[in-house]
Amino acid sequence: MDSLEEIFRRALKSKIFRNREKLLPDYVPEALPHREEEIRKIASVLAPSLRGEKPSNLFIYGLTGTGKTAVVRYVLSRLEASARESGQRVRAIYVNARYRDTPYRVLADIGEGVGVSIPFTGLSTGEIFARIVKKASDAGVIYIVVLDEIDFLVKRRGDDVLYKLTRINGELRSSKVSLIGITNSVDFIESLDPRVKSSLGEVELVFPPYNAEQLKDILSMRAREAFQPGALEEDVIPLCAALAAREHGDARRALDLLRVAGELAERGGAERVRKEHVMKAREEIERDRVVEVIRTLPLHGKLVLLAVISTTAGGRTHTTTGEVYDKYKLLTRRLSLETVTLRRVSGILAELDMLGVISGRVISKGRYGKTRVIELSADLSALLRALSEDITIGELTEEVGREALGKRDSLRRREGEEGR
DNA sequence: CCTCCACAGGAAGCGCAGGAGT
DNA sequence: ACTCCTGCGCTTCCTGTGGAGG
Numbered sequence: 457m458d459s460l461e462e463i464f465r466r467a468l469k470s471k472i473f474r475n476r477e478k479l480l481p482d483y484v485p486e487a488l489p490h491r492e493e494e495i496r497k498i499a500s501v502l503a504p505s506l507r508g509e510k511p512s513n514l515f516i517y518g519l520t521g522t523g524k525t526a527v528v529r530y531v532l533s534r535l536e537a538s539a540r541e542s543g544q545r546v547r548a549i550y551v552n553a554r555y556r557d558t559p560y561r562v563l564a565d566i567g568e569g570v571g572v573s574i575p576f577t578g579l580s581t582g583e584i585f586a587r588i589v590k591k592a593s594d595a596g597v598i599y600i601v602v603l604d605e606i607d608f609l610v611k612r613r614g615d616d617v618l619y620k621l622t623r624i625n626g627e628l629r630s631s632k633v634s635l636i637g638i639t640n641s642v643d644f645i646e647s648l649d650p651r652v653k654s655s656l657g658e659v660e661l662v663f664p665p666y667n668a669e670q671l672k673d674i675l676s677m678r679a680r681e682a683f684q685p686g687a688l689e690e691d692v693i694p695l696c697a698a699l700a701a702r703e704h705g706d707a708r709r710a711l712d713l714l715r716v717a718g719e720l721a722e723r724g725g726a727e728r729v730r731k732e733h734v735m736k737a738r739e740e741i742e743r744d745r746v747v748e749v750i751r752t753l754p755l756h757g758k759l760v761l762l763a764v765i766s767t768t769a770g771g772r773t774h775t776t777t778g779e780v781y782d783k784y785k786l787l788t789r790r791l792s793l794e795t796v797t798l799r800r801v802s803g804i805l806a807e808l809d810m811l812g813v814i815s816g817r818v819i820s821k822g823r824y825g826k827t828r829v830i831e832l833s834a835d836l837s838a839l840l841r842a843l844s845e846d847i848t849i850g851e852l853t854e855e856v857g858r859e860a861l862g863k864r865d866s867l868r869r870r871e872g873e874e875g876r
Numbered sequence: 877c878c879t880c881c882a883c884a885g886g887a888a889g890c891g892c893a894g895g896a897g898t
Numbered sequence: 899a900c901t902c903c904t905g906c907g908c909t910t911c912c913t914g915t916g917g918a919g920g
Contacts, residue, residue, distance in 0.1 A: 560904065583903095754907065777883065800908060802884065818884065822918030825882025 471684060472722040472729060478682040479715035481708050484529045489677060490670045491523050494663060498531045501659050502634075505546045505598045506539055510625065510632035513656050517639055518663025521706030524638050525604055527663075532600065545597040553609035559617040562609055563588065566601055585620060589627045596630040607639045622655040665705030671697035674707055675714055683718065688729050692717065695734050713737050743838045749811045750842035756796050758849055760784050760804045762856055764814055764830060765839065769860035774831040777802055790852060805830065813839070836860065 477483055488495065502511045518524045532548040539546035549569030551562050563584040572591045592599065601621070603609070609617065624633050637656050666674065675693045696717070700710030716737035721729040750758065763783035767775040781801050788795045796804075805828060808814045815833040820826040832839070840857040844850045 756907085796907085797909060798883085799885085799910080803908090806885080818916095820916035820918090821882085822916070823879090823881060823920085824918075825880085826914095826916060827883050 470722060471727060472687045472718050473682060474684050475682055476715065476718070478678055479711050479718070481711065484526055484533070485678065485681075486530075487677065488523055488527055488530060489673045490666060491527050491663075494523075494527050494661060495531055497661055498527065499535070502531065502535055502600065505535065505600065505634075506542060506544050508544060508598065510598060511600065511634045512658040513622070513634055514636045515639075515657040515660045516636065516663065517660070519665050519704045519706070520640050521700070521704075521708035521710070522640075522663040522665055523707060524640075524663050528602055528604075528636060528638065532602070535600075545595075546600065547597050548600045548602065550602045550604065552604040553607075554605040559609070560584070562603070562617060567591075569601075570595075570599065589624065592631045592633075593627070593629045594631070597632075599631065599633045600636060601633055602636045602638065604638045605640070606637045618652045618656065622652055666701070666707055667705060668694075668697045668701035671700055671705065671707060671710050675710055678711060679714065682715075683729075686728070687718075689731065691731055692729050692734055695731055699734070699738060712741055716741055739835075742835065746813065746834045746838045747842040747845075749813060750839065751845065755793075755846075755848060756788075756800070757804050757807070758843055758846055759787055759793075760801055761808060761813065761839065762843060762849065762853060763787055764805075764808075764832065765836065765860055766856045768830075768832055769856075774829050776827040776829060777805060778827060780805065780830065787852060787856075791848065802828075 478485070498514065498516075501514050505511050516524050516528065529550070532550075536546055536548055547569065549566055551565040551569075553562060567584055567588050570588050570592045572587045603618075606618075618637075621633070621635060635656060672693055675696055679688060679693060693714070696710050696713040699713060700706050703709050713734055717729050717733040720733045720736050720740070724733075726733070750761070753761070760780060763780045764775060766787070767779050767783050777798075781798050784801060785795050805814070805816060809816050809830075813832070813834045814830050816828040816830040818826065818828050840853060840860070844853040844857070846853070
């Protein structure tokens with residue numbers, strides 16, 4: 457019987473993908489190659505929860521894309537399954553502090569995991585805390601709270617909440633809470649209040665970066681599930697692995713590359729994924745990132761960025777804070793806007809640096825002061841395109857862009873002529 | 877060796893918008 | 899209608915500092 461479903465399925469059948477979702481960052485695979493040891497270690501730390509004992513707090517450190525989150529989620533889902541079987545009440549609560557970077561939102565998420573509904577905003581953190589304690593106290597559950605990218609929370613709000621959380625067990629009756637902190641910032645642990653540090657770091661675990669060989673294994677394994685057999689040319693996986701290995705062995709980056717390369721191949725109607733698709737994917741990922749970062753920038757952030765572009769136009773590759781500020785003032789005057797202070801611009805530049813749009817390092821020029829030397833670290837045309845999306849500064853961007861690109865091109869031409 | 881530049885970057889606080897509770 | 903809370907973009911005021919020039 458040829459049902460409609462059959463027709464649709466044939467129409468939907470991709471030559472490239474079998475199951476694209478297996479390459480998405482939040483997919484937790486059922487095997488995590490080269491992380492067997494970490495898995496066993498975490499499992500053994502958490503195992504006491506199955507007997508109703510509170511597991512030690514755990515602190516995990518490792519660069520982005522080293523599998524921290526995946527490993528923790530994997531172990532927790534196995535743990536919860538095993539607890540269900542044995543009738544022990546174990547509940548995992550996962551919070552990512554990068555996106556929930558205020559004590560309020562972190563507590564709100566924990567509250568939700570515990571089963572209290574908490575409004576989007578409006579309560580004091582103390583109030584939420586009290587509600588959580590009230591709800592959880594007699595539930596007789598072992599809660600395992602994962603605070604992923606915990607540094608984002610502490611960097612911006614201090615370790616107050618953490619301190620409270622590490623002491624929550626004193627206020628609970630039959631329930632227990634143990635914490636798993638995850639971070640990719642090395643100096644984070646040192647910045648903590650010693651009391652928090654010793655409590656959170658009862659057990660510590662370091663995830664080393666993957667090397668190119670290991671990345672290849674990971675990619676191959678995922679590719680088997682995600683792609684049609686033979687859809688990848690031989691050199692695709694090694695290339696993705698090599699590119700990602702260059703970026704501190706970031707497996708997430710490697711998987712993104714592979715997925716986007718596949719999407720490009722499919723969109724382009726190619727039979728197989730080739731090297732060129734990977735290279736194009738790399739550009740596209742970078743461009744998307746830049747556009748996204750810039751879209752969410754406040755107006756003066758965009759203007760400061762424009763000033764950086766303008767002052768690095770032409771043969772100059774770098775500029776300084778003072779120069780940028782002067783240029784920024786000129787630009788705001790053109791638009792008859794108020795200017796922000798130098799302090800704020802300095803802060804904006806630091807943010808842009810963190811976002812990877814510019815890169816700067818603080819140097820001292822002795823008698824001539826100390827400043828941040830800045831250069832653009834994202835692609836110029838991608839930046840300009842993203843900035844011109846903003847209505848207020850669109851025209852100005854085009855003007856600066858013409859200037860910057862024009863100078864760059866004429867410089868290239870001149871170099872070309874001299875070369876002859 | 878000391879000075880002093882040109883900023884870095886911490887701390888406190890302000891006005892506003894958005895949302896909740898009462 | 900009113901109060902209270904938070905996040906945000908920002909200001910004000912501040913202390914800190916690497917090293918060229920005196």
